[in-house]
Amino acid sequence: MTRSGREYLEGLRDGRExxxxxxxxxxxxxxxxxxxxAASFAGxxxxAHDSPHTPVLVQGGVHRAYAVPRSYEDLVARRKAYKVWAEASYGFLGRTPDYMASGAAGFAAAPEVFTTDCFDGAEHALAYHRRLAExxxxxxxxxTDPAAERVQVVEDRADGIVVRGAKTIGTGAVFADEILVGAIEPLAPEDTERALSFSVRVDTPGLKLISRTSYExxxxxxxxxPLSARYDENDALLVCDDVFVPWERVLTYRxxxxxAAMWWQTPAYLNFVHQSATRFWTKLEFLTGLAILIARSNGTDExxxxxxxxxxxxxxxxxAKAFVxxxxxSWEPVDGGRGGVRPGQEISFAQRIMAGELYPRAVQDxxxxxxxxxxxxxxxxxxxxHPELGPLVRQYFRTPGHPAEDRLKLLKLAWDALGSEFAGRHEQYERFYQGAPHVYLTMQTWAGAADDCERLAQACLDGYDLGTTR
Ligand SMILES: Cc1cc2nc3c(=O)[nH]c(=O)nc-3n(C[C@H](O)[C@H](O)[C@H](O)COP(=O)(O)OP(=O)(O)OC[C@H]3O[C@@H](n4cnc5c(N)ncnc54)[C@H](O)[C@@H]3O)c2cc1C
Structure with a gap:
């Protein structure tokens, strides 16, 4: 049985800093x-807990995002669950719990990646997945590393490690039960002090979250x-002020x-993209719906x-739908022979390019x-x-067939989605949350079909020479 919204909210009252x-x-x-x-997340x-959507969202007592997909059908079922939650916030809550749940399922699909000569985090990764799911x-x-003062180990103890420093950007962190701290970008070989991943409860002593402005x-x-007021998922800088992390919560160490491999050699990152691509598709549906309603209200739709x-x-x-x-x-088997599958890598990686470029254009349009x-x-x-002003507003803000209250309701929703500070943050989110362009564009050169493209062009070149006649 999954937690109810009330139980989730109770969990947030834990003295977190x-x-x-x-x-x-x-x-x-x-x-x-x-x-x-917080109430939107509780919703x-x-x-999932008890609604007509429960069968789509939950299987065997856990949210479907935690399940390790074993087939194409499992991927489809998981996406249908993502879609229900994405629609609940019209795509504006990016980090709903199914996001990291899907990442944890990725770890559980290939725990061997956590076993190395340095450290054996496989059991810890499996326990992490189990703890979240159950x-x-x-x-x-x-x-993501800030420019300076990054999280690093400052003390090794028999029972765990003490870490100090900062990490960014903790989207949704103030509403979370746990935060996974790690490093997705490649580190220098000598950077072992910072080469670690662990997950801690948000109320862990020494852990602080410094929030950006609250649009809510x-x-x-x-x-x-309407959006800022209810779906401001927050972004916060994580500060570890000598935080103790017991060994069982450490996933990778020095x-x-x-x-890096825990993201790229397990299906974790591809699972993230599957969730976020579904949300992105939903958000575009919403924005396009707004565009249709605005054109109609402006009388320009024809x-x-x-x-x-x-x-x-x-x-x-x-x-956006086609990418999902x-x-x-184009699903692929997960390496390691455990029978898991993951969404196709080439298409998933390319989704980041498409979405980062498409979103600002759609907003402008x-x-x-x-x-x-x-x-x-x-x-x-x-x-x-207002008794005096109200009649004036109702008279001068209406358009044919659209009473002023309906029209203002629509226009205010549109500004919140497209032009407000909240909207500006969303544009930056869609451009960067999957990584920076110089990273994902470069990655596509090896994840994309470069060989096929080159072969085809070369086949054309090989098909003629100076002596070829028509
Ligand atoms: C709203 C929002 C929410 C986010 N939420 C999270 C989260 O929950 N968790 C998390 O871990 N991260 C999160 N991120 C962080 C995100 O992953 C990073 O912003 C992203 O990886 C880019 O890193 P950066 O911000 O350090 O940018 P930088 O790497 O500093 O890049 C800034 C710009 O400079 C360019 N650039 C930098 N270096 C080079 C280079 N060598 N060559 C060419 N161009 C270069 C980049 O392409 C980019 O355009 C979030 C970001 C945003 C905006």
Missing amino acids: IWLDGERIKDVTTHPAFRAT LHDL GSLHAAFTI RRARSVFDQ DVAAT LPPVTQAIGRLLGAVAQ LAAEA IKLLAGGAIVQTPASGRDLL
């Missing part, structure tokens, strides 16, 4: 900067900023190769250029369709309720 704007946050479930988003747990725990991860707190109301712009967006939705379906259809209307809205919905 979260800082925002010079304030130590006592309880993220009640603080106005976090509580509505996901309830969908407790339906919400795990975040910080595997800035939101005036749900009517005014091992440059295994610290103009040929507007129709064509909608067509382009619908094409983008199909492209193609990654599943919709803003172009929307025009000035998404900016020209009253400061808040309170203007609609």
Whole structure:
């Protein structure tokens, strides 16, 4: 049985050390900067725990994202579960618990990657997966290094290690039960102090999360900023101020190769992409739906250029969907002979390129369709309720067939999705959360079909020479 939303929220009241704007946050479930988003995450747990969606989301008492897929059909079933949770936040909660769950399932599919001459973390990786799955725990991860003061070992003890330093960017970390700390980018061979991965509870002594601005707190109301107000998943810098990590929570240790291999030689990263590609497809569906509603509300929907712009967006939705379906259809067996499968690597890796480039373009296209209307809205919905101002607002903000309240509701949602600070963060998220372009573009040169491409071009060249006649 998975945890209910209420049980999840109870777990967050653990004395964790979260800082925002010079304030130590006592309880993220009640603080106005976090509580509505915490409730949104709780709503996901309830969908899995007991709702008409439970059979899609859960199998054998655990969320499907924790299952190690054994077949194409398993991948499809898992994607259907991803889709239900993605739709619940219209794609704006990127780090729903199924994200790291899918990564943990990736570790469990190839635990041998954690066994090296330096350290044997295989049993720990399996235990990590089991702990998350059985407790339906919400795990975040910080595997990106800040420019300085990166997490490193400062003391080896008989019972574990003490670590100090920072990691970035802890998306959703303030709402998580555990944080996996690691390093996905290659480290220098001599960088063994920093070559480690471990998972700790968020309330571990010495662990601090320094939050960015809360868009949730800035939101005036749900009517005014419907997404910021409820789906601000937060990003926080993780600081380990001499954090003790018991050995059983250490996955890789002083091992440059295994610290990277746990992402690339297990299916963990490909599982991440499968989840996030499904969410990305859902988010584009939502944004395209907004574009259609805005064009209709503006009375421009039948103009040929507007129709064509909608067509382009619908094409983008199909492209995002196609990457998910193609990654599943091109499934590959997981090395190691345990019978697991993973989404196809070539297509999965390419999804990162497509999505990072497509998202900002789609946002620009919709803003172009929307025009000035998404900016020209009253400061808040309170203007609609004011006895003197309300009738004026209702009169001057309506369009034919669209009462002012409906239109303002739509326009405010659109601005929150496309133009607000929250929206700006989402654009940066879609561009970077899967890594930086110089990394994933270079990776595609070996993961992509370079040989086939070259062979075809070479076949054409080989088919003629100076003496060839037509
Ligand atoms: C909103 C958001 C949420 C995120 N959430 C998480 C999370 O939950 N967990 C986590 O671990 N990480 C997270 N990340 C971090 C993300 O993985 C990194 O931002 C990403 O890997 C890029 O690393 P960086 O930010 O250090 O950029 P850099 O590597 O500093 O790159 C910055 C820019 O410089 C370019 N550049 C840098 N070096 C080179 C080079 N040698 N050659 C050419 N170009 C170069 C890059 O292509 C990029 O355009 C998140 C990021 C964002 C924006």
